Amino acid sequence: xxxxxxxxxxxxxxxxxxxxxxxxxxxxxxxxxxxxxxxxxxxxxxxxxxxxxxxxxxxxxxxxxxxxxxxxxxxxxxxxxxxxxxxxxxxxxxxxxxxxxxxxxxxxxxxxxxxxxxxxxxxxxxxxxxxxxxxxxxxxxxxxxxxxxxxxxxxxxxxxxxxxxxxxxxxxxxxxxxxxxxxxxxxxxxxxxxxxxxxxxxxxxxxxxxxxxxxxxxxxxxxxxxxxxxxxxxxxxxxxxxxxxxxxxxxxxxxxxxxxxxxxxxxxxxxxxxxxxxxxxxxxxxxxxxxxxxxxxxxxxxxxxxxxxxxxxxxxxxxxxxxxxxxxxxxxxxxxxxxxxxxxxxxxxxxxxxxxxxxxxxxxxxxxxxxxxxxxxxxxxxxxxxxxxxxxxxxxxxxxxxxxxxxxxxxxxxxxxxxxxxxxxxxxxxxxxxxxxxxxxxxxxxxxxxxxxxxxxxxxxxxxxxxxxxxxxxxxxxxxxxxxxxxxxxxxxxxxxxxxxxxxxxxxxxxxxxxxxxxxxxxxxxxxxxxxxxxxxxxxxxxxxxxxxxxxxxxxxxxxxxxxxxxxxxxxxxxxxxxxxxxxxxxxxxxxxxxxxxxxxxxxxxxxxxxxxxxxxxxxxxxxxxxxxxxxxxxxxx
Amino acid sequence: xxxxxxxxxxxxxxxxxxxxxxxxxxxxxxxxxxxxxxxxxxxxxxxxxxxxxxxxxxxxxxxxxxxxxxxxxxxxxxxxxxxxxxxxxxxxxxxxxxxxxxxxxxxxxxxxxxxxxxxxxxxxxxxxxxxxxxxxxxxxxxxx
Numbered sequence: 001x002x003x004x005x006x007x008x009x010x011x012x013x014x015x016x017x018x019x020x021x022x023x024x025x026x027x028x029x030x031x032x033x034x035x036x037x038x039x040x041x042x043x044x045x046x047x048x049x050x051x052x053x054x055x056x057x058x059x060x061x062x063x064x065x066x067x068x069x070x071x072x073x074x075x076x077x078x079x080x081x082x083x084x085x086x087x088x089x090x091x092x093x094x095x096x097x098x099x100x101x102x103x104x105x106x107x108x109x110x111x112x113x114x115x116x117x118x119x120x121x122x123x124x125x126x127x128x129x130x131x132x133x134x135x136x137x138x139x140x141x142x143x144x145x146x147x148x149x150x151x152x153x154x155x156x157x158x159x160x161x162x163x164x165x166x167x168x169x170x171x172x173x174x175x176x177x178x179x180x181x182x183x184x185x186x187x188x189x190x191x192x193x194x195x196x197x198x199x200x201x202x203x204x205x206x207x208x209x210x211x212x213x214x215x216x217x218x219x220x221x222x223x224x225x226x227x228x229x230x231x232x233x234x235x236x237x238x239x240x241x242x243x244x245x246x247x248x249x250x251x252x253x254x255x256x257x258x259x260x261x262x263x264x265x266x267x268x269x270x271x272x273x274x275x276x277x278x279x280x281x282x283x284x285x286x287x288x289x290x291x292x293x294x295x296x297x298x299x300x301x302x303x304x305x306x307x308x309x310x311x312x313x314x315x316x317x318x319x320x321x322x323x324x325x326x327x328x329x330x331x332x333x334x335x336x337x338x339x340x341x342x343x344x345x346x347x348x349x350x351x352x353x354x355x356x357x358x359x360x361x362x363x364x365x366x367x368x369x370x371x372x373x374x375x376x377x378x379x380x381x382x383x384x385x386x387x388x389x390x391x392x393x394x395x396x397x398x399x400x401x402x403x404x405x406x407x408x409x410x411x412x413x414x415x416x417x418x419x420x421x422x423x424x425x426x427x428x429x430x431x432x433x434x435x436x437x438x439x440x441x442x443x444x445x446x447x448x449x450x451x452x453x454x455x456x457x458x459x460x461x462x463x464x465x466x467x468x469x470x471x472x473x474x475x476x477x478x479x480x481x482x483x484x485x486x487x488x489x490x491x492x493x494x495x496x497x498x499x500x501x502x503x504x505x506x507x508x509x510x511x512x513x514x515x516x517x518x519x520x521x522x523x524x525x526x527x528x529x530x531x532x533x534x535x536x537x538x539x540x541x542x543x544x545x546x547x548x549x550x551x552x553x554x555x556x557x558x559x560x561x562x563x564x565x566x567x568x569x570x571x572x573x574x575x576x577x578x579x580x581x582x583x584x585x586x587x588x589x590x591x592x593x594x595x596x597x598x599x600x601x602x603x604x605x606x607x608x609x610x611x612x613x614x615x616x617x618x619x620x621x622x623x624x625x626x627x628x629x630x631x632x633x634x635x636x637x638x
Numbered sequence: 639x640x641x642x643x644x645x646x647x648x649x650x651x652x653x654x655x656x657x658x659x660x661x662x663x664x665x666x667x668x669x670x671x672x673x674x675x676x677x678x679x680x681x682x683x684x685x686x687x688x689x690x691x692x693x694x695x696x697x698x699x700x701x702x703x704x705x706x707x708x709x710x711x712x713x714x715x716x717x718x719x720x721x722x723x724x725x726x727x728x729x730x731x732x733x734x735x736x737x738x739x740x741x742x743x744x745x746x747x748x749x750x751x752x753x754x755x756x757x758x759x760x761x762x763x764x765x766x767x768x769x770x771x772x773x774x775x776x777x778x779x780x781x782x
Contacts, residue, residue: 234729274648341644352648356655363659371667381674383692384667385743392666506728508708566732585729588708594729 003068006056007147013049014137016042017130024127036123040111043126047108054101057146061088067153070146076159078534086170087160093146100136102181117206118198125192135317143313162560162567168228179218180286185210187283190276194332199272204265215255216617222248223610234570234583236598241389246369247289254282257358260351270339270348284322291318343414350407357400364392401454405461431457444500451496459489476623484616491609497602508592518599520544535560540584555584578602678719685746693752694741726754
């Protein structure tokens with residue numbers, strides 16, 4: 001019964017999306033007020049129905065209803081309830097359903113919350129949002145029905161990939177998707193504004209909170225995904241330049257550029273065409289990412305489907321939406337008036353540099369991700385890995401850090417290069433001092449050295465906008481910028497420390513034998529069998545000693561029953577100055593056990609920085625919202 | 639500067655940036671893309687020295703030897719036509735075993751052997767690296 005309710009909700013939502021597109025078109029053609037009310041209401045109900053379908057699927061997974069094919073293929077009744085719940089989106093159909101649910105809910109949220117956008121532009125925006133949703137509803141209903149039944153129903157399911165059986169599954173995909181698909185709102189805003197030719201500061205101010213909201217979740221999702229990969233895979237790395245990771249990084253880069261250009265449009269009415277273009281590009285990157293991950297052309301833990309028909313379907317949707325938006329852009333942008341001009345040395349100029357550098361990094365990541373696929377279609381098998389991305393994108397990322405340090409210290413409209421240098425004296429001093437100190441005390445490689453010194457400079461520069469101001473009277477969105485930029489410095493310092501100062505020991509150890517790694521002496525105390533809900537395994541007890549202080553770690557090697565898979569569970573001890581990362585390998589047959597140990601100084605700063613960046617976004621969002629409310633109250637009072 | 643001029647300058651800057659990115663990426667790709675080899679490809683095309691590549695094939699029966707240090711493994715990868723000896727130091731993946739597919743990332747040595755920095759083992763048919771599935775299909779040795 002639940003499955004039928006879900007399927008019916010999905011069909012109804014699709015029908016409403018079609019109705020929403022039609023009503024929006026009607027409203028725009030007739031320029032009458034009635035359809036606007038209808039479009040808003042339809043958008044809200046459509047979002048609610050999509051959410052109902054998702055709830056139905058979750059209920060089926062929680063109940064382990066083995067008459068539903070998707071549950072059989074991806075779940076097992078012996079699985080802990082958290083993984084039954086989160087397992088609803090740990091597969092192709094479920095994750096696509098989550099995708100459209102968020103798309104529908106985002107449209108509903110725009111319909112409920114958006115009050116500033118001109119009414120006609122809002123109708124066009126909701127029409128565009130429904131048009132995207134319609135395509136993906138069709139994809140679900142015709143190519144990936146999550147509610148298909150299986151007759152006769154088997155006694156139990158096949159289980160979930162053990163790598164996914166982790167609390168991270170409950171947090172990382174929904175967070176990432178809210179950001180990923182939330183960017184669709186920016187896309188729809190851009191399409192709406194192009195249709196009504198209403199690109200200006202008011203449009204930018206209306207779009208900004210939506211971009212910011214999606215960007216916060218995208219940042220959190222990427223940060224969480226990076227930490228999950230770090231502890232789950234047991235390889236000690238936190239970013240692998242895997243195509244799937246790139247698929248989430250590309251929309252983030254575009255959204256970050258958009259976030260900065262939309263500020264220029266809102267404050268100074270510049271970069272009109274560029275901002276609209278970026279909004280189109282940002283969601284296009286989300287869709288390209290979805291295609292890469294969900295079409296099955298990549299091999300990874302994220303790629304569930306290997307059905308080429310689905311890939312072709314998503315590719316067709318991609319072509320329609322991206323092609324359509326670009327065509328609309330080409331036709332309409334000539335009729336959008338150019339915005340105001342500005343001097344090169346100015347805040348606007350700094351933001352243009354930021355946008356150019358982010359676009360270049362985006363281009364490099366896009367080329368590196370797509371190149372193997374293009375080559376494969378010509379019959380050449382190759383893979384593009386970390387050496388390419390680090391070499392090509394690394395130097396530009398460092399240039400971006402420099403522009404990030406300088407940009408916020410520039411004045412709007414016009415600034416003076418000589419006095420700018422005065423303002424930069426402290427950041428430059430910090431960079432030089434950090435570089436010299438590191439070079440003398442513990443010389444890392446060139447890249448980490450540059451990274452650490454620039455991180456020090458950026459940390460100082462990012463705080464400077466607060467100097468000389470009363471911190472309580474400084475607007476929250478200024479705080480947001482400061483915290484986010486400081487977060488980048490923190491994260492960069494973590495990355496540089498990890499790449500320069502990580503100590504690694506790989507050995508086969510007997511019980512009782514001490515092993516050195518970094519400042520620690522690690523002793524293998526013993527190995528004992530352990531058993532969990534749907535797995536059994538071996539657990540090592542390690543005691544790590546540093547300066548008389550002892551820590552106990554218990555890395556495991558697990559064998560899951562359904563499906564039968566072995567995974568290693570790393571054990572990580574966090575100290576204030578880094579993490580000790582331990583992995584248990586196999587026995588060597590002579591009473592020794594393989595151990596892989598890393599001491600990673602300050603590696604935690606990477607994710608702490610990510611959290612700070614997201615916090616900065618949140619502060620900024622609250623700050624903008626409060627200012628709007630105050631302005632509205634003042635208007636009402638006057 | 640008029641608005642039109644500024645627009646043009648910005649557009650040109652944008653185009654220049656994208657061209658620069660493309661050139662940079664292409665030049666880096668030329669040395670950094672890691673190509674996939676099967677042992678028989680090496681015999682046909684010669685050794686790709688001094689660059690990161692992937693070597694794929696089946697771990698030959700009876701070829702896995704563990705060194706005295708307990709962490710180094712020597713084994714032989716074959717594709718039904720030719721074989722390549724491989725050395726790897728590290729924890730081998732759980733599904734790394736004889737008569738099973740493997741993809742090794744690393745470099746060839748001048749003597750024709752291969753030093754791997756990373757091993758990707760075949761999980762099951764679903765998780766088989768596509769390049770390996772393709773190669774194995776060509777030489778018709780794909781058997782569970």
